[in-house]
Structures are given as C-alpha cells and as structure tokens.
Amino acid sequence: MDKPYRILFMGTSDFAVPALQALHSAGFTIPLVVTQPDRPAGRGLELKPSPVKTKAVELGLEVFQPEKVRTPEAVETLKKAQPDITVVAAYGQILPPAVLQIPKTACLNIHGSILPKYRGAAPIHYAVIAGEKETGVTVMYMNEKMDEGDMLLVKKTPIGQEETTGELHDRLAQLGAGGLLEALQFLKEGKAPRTAQEASQATYAPSIKREFCRLNWGAPAVQIFNRVRGLSPWPGAETGWKGLELKVHKAGLDNRKGKPGEILEVSKEGVVVGAGIESIRLLEIQPPGKKKMSAYDFTLGHPEFKPGEALS
Numbered sequence: 652m653d654k655p656y657r658i659l660f661m662g663t664s665d666f667a668v669p670a671l672q673a674l675h676s677a678g679f680t681i682p683l684v685v686t687q688p689d690r691p692a693g694r695g696l697e698l699k700p701s702p703v704k705t706k707a708v709e710l711g712l713e714v715f716q717p718e719k720v721r722t723p724e725a726v727e728t729l730k731k732a733q734p735d736i737t738v739v740a741a742y743g744q745i746l747p748p749a750v751l752q753i754p755k756t757a758c759l760n761i762h763g764s765i766l767p768k769y770r771g772a773a774p775i776h777y778a779v780i781a782g783e784k785e786t787g788v789t790v791m792y793m794n795e796k797m798d799e800g801d802m803l804l805v806k807k808t809p810i811g812q813e814e815t816t817g818e819l820h821d822r823l824a825q826l827g828a829g830g831l832l833e834a835l836q837f838l839k840e841g842k843a844p845r846t847a848q849e850a851s852q853a854t855y856a857p858s859i860k861r862e863f864c865r866l867n868w869g870a871p872a873v874q875i876f877n878r879v880r881g882l883s884p885w886p887g888a889e890t891g892w893k894g895l896e897l898k899v900h901k902a903g904l905d906n907r908k909g910k911p912g913e914i915l916e917v918s919k920e921g922v923v924v925g926a927g928i929e930s931i932r933l934l935e936i937q938p939p940g941k942k943k944m945s946a947y948d949f950t951l952g953h954p955e956f957k958p959g960e961a962l963s
Contacts, residue, residue, distance in 0.1 A: 656835060659734035659754065661685040661720075662703045666820060667740035669828035670761055671703060674738070675710050677832055683732040687743050688716045721747040729753055736838070738831065739793060751793055756838060758793040761827040763820070765789060765805055767853035770798035775823060777856035779816050780881030782873065785809050786819070788827040790834040792845065799853075801845045803837065806830040813903075815883040859886055866890045866899065868912035868962060871928035876904050879931075887937070891963035892956065900943050901935035912962040922946040924962060 657680045660671055674681060684707040692699035700708075707714050717725035726749045737754040739746065740761040751758050764774035766789040771777075778786040787807035791800040806826050810819060837843040859882070866875055866888050879902040882888045887898035890912075909915045909925030916923040921932040933946040950956045 655679045656735040656756070656839070657682055657733060659683055659685070659729060659732045659737040660703075660707075660740075661737065661742045661746075662740040663687045663701045663743045664741040665702045666763065666824045666827070667703050667742070667761075668706045669824045670738065670740045670831050671706055671710070673828035673832055675712070679835075681710075681712050682734065683715055683729070684712045685715045685717070685720065685729065685742070688718055720744050720750060726750060726753075736835065737793075740827065745797070746793065748795055751795065759803065759831070759834060760791050760793045760798075760800065761831055762789045762791060762798055763823045763827070764856070765807060766791060766798060766802055767848040767850065769854055769856040771856040772858045774856045775820050776816050776859060776881050777854075778881075779810065779814070779819060780878050782877045783810055786823070788823050788830050790827075790830050799848060799850075801847050803843050803845065804830055804834045813880065815880045817884045861886075864889045866962075868924065869927045872904055872926040872931050873928075875926055875931050876902055892960070896939055897949075897962075898937040898943075899933060899935075900937060901933075903932040903934055905930040905932045910961070914956070914958050914960045914962070917947070917950050917957055919947050922950065922956070 655678050658674055660674065660681055662671060663686050671684065684703065686701045686703040689698040689700050691697065704714050715728055719725065729750060730753055734754045735756045737758040762774065764778060765787045769777050785807055787805055789802055790804040791802045794800045808822065808826060834843065864882055864886055866878065879888045879899050883900050887900060890897050890899060905923050907915055907923055907930045909930060911925055911927055913925040914922060915925055915930060921934045924931050924933060935943055936946050936949055937943045938949065
C-alpha cells in the first residue's frame with residue numbers, strides 16, 4: 652500500500668491479539684488501541700489488563716480504556732485519533748452511531764463464524780457444540796445492529812472431529828488476522844465487495860449461561876461429546892455426583908449401552924457413562940477447588956465412583 656491506513660483498533664480478548672500484531676507487523680499506523688478497563692481476576696482479585704492491552708503495551712502503542720465507549724468524552728478521544736479505518740475484534744461493547752461514524756473509510760469487525768450463522772457473543776462455542784464440520788471468520792462492515800453488517804470477506808476452515816473450542820479459537824484468531832490484511836488490501840485497491848447477509852439464514856450464539864453447561868445424559872452420546880469439546884476449556888461442561896459439581900474437560904465416544912448417566916466401566920482408559928444413545932468415555936475431569944485430572948485418577952481418590960453409580 653502506498654500510504655498505510657491509520658487504524659483505530661478496538662479489542663479486548665485473546666481472539667483480537669493476532670489481528671493487532673498483524674497490523675503492527677504490516678506497518679500500519681495505529682494511533683490508539685481501545686480496550687476494556689482492567690478487571691479483578693484470580694483468587695486475590697488483583698486488577699488484570701486485557702490480553703489486547705498487554706500486547707499494545709508490548710508494541711509501544713497508546714491505550715485507552717473507557718468504562719463506556721459511548722460517553723461524549725470517550726467519543727472525543729476516539730475522534731482525535733483521526734482514523735481512516737476502525738478495526739473491531741472481540742471488544743465487548745456495542746458501538747453507538749457516534750463511534751461508527753468516526754473513521755473516514757470504514758468500520759470493520761472480525762467475527763468468528765461464517766455469517767449469518769452464529770451471530771452473537773459465542774460463535775465458536777456454538778459451532779463446535781452443534782457438530783458443524785466447517786466454520787470460519789467474516790470481516791464485515793459494522794452497522795448499529797449486532798453482527799448484521801454487509802460482508803467484505805469470508806475465510807473458511809474445517810473443524811476437526813475432536814477439536815475443542817479452545818483449539819479452534821486460536822486457529823480462527825490467526826485466520827481472522829490474515830483475512831483482515833486481505834480486506835484492507837481490497838479496500839485500498841477499491842475492489843472490496845459488499846455482500847448483504849441473508850437474514851433468513853441467521854442463527855444466534857448468545858453468551859454461555861451456567862445452566863447451558865449442564866450435561867444431559869439422556870441425549871445421544873455424540874451430542875454430549877460435542878457439548879464437552881464445545882465448552883472446553885471455558886466455561887467447561889458440568890455433571891453432578893453425590894453433591895459434587897464435576898467439570899468435564901475431555902471425553903470420547905463409546906458404543907456400549909446403558910442407562911443414561913450410569914457408570915458402566917472404570918479403567919485406566921477412562922470412565923464409561925451411559926447416554927440416551929450409546930455412551931461417553933470421560934477422560935479428564937475437575938472436582939471443585941481442584942486441578943484438572945484424568946477421570947481414572949479421580950476414581951483412585953473416590954473408589955465409590957464406580958460402575959452402577961449414576962451421574963445427575
């Protein structure tokens with residue numbers, strides 16, 4: 652590009668970090684990085700910066716952390732950056748019209764799905780939970796509605812049969828960074844398409860609620876398996892046993908038959924549990940207040956976790 656765009660970057664989570672790094676490495680001018688305020692984290696509840704802030708400081712970029720980006724004071728700060736393009740990736744706040752109108756050329760968002768499927772806050776989780784074979788990232792022009800803007804570019808990728816949300820998240824973050832650079836090149840050349848989304852095909856991926864993490868042992872084993880990997884590593888699938896809430900971080904499929912939730916076998920290869928159709932092999936679980944461990948190691952400390960017992 653003859654004259655690199657001035658990019659106002661807005662992002663918070665790990666998903667946005669590769670895009671920020673890619674822009675910096677490609678030589679774009681980034682006058683300001685906007686991210687969420689530091690939040691309490693860990694047992695000590697010490698204030699922790701967002702992954703984007705950490706990367707921006709490492710790169711020597713100016714950081715702005717408004718509690719609410721829609722306030723007049725925040726909007727004025729963004730205007731002073733005089734951006735050609737605003738790039739948004741997993742920022743965490745809805746942008747008002749006053750912010751969307753700031754850049755001279757476009758306000759772009761990197762979204763972790765093939766739109767219009769899985770609009771919303773958790774597109775990667777829901778794609779894995781649904782057992783999708785393919786997903787991707789969409790670079791779109793932002794408007795006032797959530798994830799409904801016209802599409803500039805879509806990059807697709809297959810989802811591995813055993814791939815978790817965490818693994819897919821990291822791949823999509825890199826795919827989104829590369830897609831963003833392509834999209835900016837199309838804009839510079841005046842060749843950027845603008846494709847409207849097919850609203851009738853839209854599906855939604857809202858924030859994950861605690862009750863959504865509960866495993867239903869009456870469901871087919873493949874659905875339980877997909878939910879486990881779709882909720883791994885965060886927030887984690889859950890099941891109950893004798894008053895304990897156990898997180899299930901890793902599982903596999905098994906073809907044995909048994910009552911839904913009934914423990915059928917315990918071995919070093921895992922704990923087999925009956926489902927509505929076939930069964931699930933628990934491989935890695937986490938008791939309350941403890942670290943993740945193999946399901947077999949858990950049985951060594953809890954010998955009553957044995958065949959005939961039932962998970963709720």
